[in-house]
Amino acid sequence: MKENLSAKSYQNNAGAEGYVKFIDSPDGETFKKVLGSAISRRLEHKPHLDILDAGCGPGWLAYQLDADGHRVIGCDASPQLIAVANSRYPKTKFETADLTMPLPYRNGQFDAAILSLSALDLHDQAAAFQNLRRVLKPDGLLLMTIVNPYYGFPVGVWKRGWWRFLTGQTPKLRLRPYNNFLQNPDRNFTWNNSLISYFYTLPEQVNAALAAGFSLNFLQDVVSGEDEKNYSLRHRLYRFPIFLLLEFKAG
Ligand SMILES: C[S@@+](CC[C@H](N)C(=O)[O-])C[C@H]1O[C@@H](n2cnc3c(N)ncnc32)[C@H](O)[C@@H]1O
Numbered sequence: 001m002k003e004n005l006s007a008k009s010y011q012n013n014a015g016a017e018g019y020v021k022f023i024d025s026p027d028g029e030t031f032k033k034v035l036g037s038a039i040s041r042r043l044e045h046k047p048h049l050d051i052l053d054a055g056c057g058p059g060w061l062a063y064q065l066d067a068d069g070h071r072v073i074g075c076d077a078s079p080q081l082i083a084v085a086n087s088r089y090p091k092t093k094f095e096t097a098d099l100t101m102p103l104p105y106r107n108g109q110f111d112a113a114i115l116s117l118s119a120l121d122l123h124d125q126a127a128a129f130q131n132l133r134r135v136l137k138p139d140g141l142l143l144m145t146i147v148n149p150y151y152g153f154p155v156g157v158w159k160r161g162w163w164r165f166l167t168g169q170t171p172k173l174r175l176r177p178y179n180n181f182l183q184n185p186d187r188n189f190t191w192n193n194s195l196i197s198y199f200y201t202l203p204e205q206v207n208a209a210l211a212a213g214f215s216l217n218f219l220q221d222v223v224s225g226e227d228e229k230n231y232s233l234r235h236r237l238y239r240f241p242i243f244l245l246l247e248f249k250a251g
Pocket of ligand 1: 023076
């Protein structure tokens with residue numbers, strides 16, 4: 001069993017502050033726009049859902065889904081990030097909870113649960129999927145956005161550099177050996193100086209969700225839209241599917 005290092009890294013003041021700084025940066029704005037709209041689109045014909053934003057961080061997505069007309073609770077293992085979410089979005093409900101431990105919600109309480117880039121932070125994905133399965137209604141949805149494990153970080157390192165940035169060229173991709181990440185017994189890696197995540201392959205993540213009683217409903221590359229020429233240069237990385245969206249249905 002892996003250690004719960006990721007949650008600890010976000011429970012550290014410097015780690016939590018570093019993540020908030022990223023979310024508020026121009027890159028974070030791009031990330032929220034591209035990932036947030038992919039998630040909202042999956043839910044747009046399903047009004048007034050009860051949604052759990054699981055691993056909500058500073059709360060931007062819970063707030064967005066609230067504004068879309070859903071009833072949302074955001075939960076996260078980091079009290080620091082829950083404090084940020086509460087102060088930014090006082091009308092949305094946020095609370096501290098660890099997804100790998102029994103969750104403080106009723107059986108079948110939610111129509112949908114979202115893991116927005118938080119699945120890779122779970123040291124025990126199997127336990128978290130079982131916990132989320134319990135709090136979802138039968139046929140409830142589990143939506144996950146994940147880093148594409150084949151060429152997103154940590155396998156893919158995307159360098160833009162100032163010249164590429166100024167001239168609007170796409171970032172340059174360097175691929176590191178996939179097997180190196182599989183052979184690391186702890187599977188953890190560090191990013192943004194001090195935050196820890198885990199490397200899971202796509203089949204591992206899908207199989208863990210299937211084993212917890214979900215079925216795979218829909219799979220999508222998350223890329224910028226047809227209007228990307230109107231976007232800032234920072235969107236150009238999103239011409240590549242560095243993120244994937246997976247939608248499961250509770251069985
Ligand atoms: C990459 S951040 C994503 C945050 C947010 N969903 C977003 O899209 O900005 C990963 C989040 O997972 C949370 N996390 C890590 N391990 C967790 C656990 N075991 N239970 C609940 N949250 C956890 C972290 O505190 C962090 O807020």
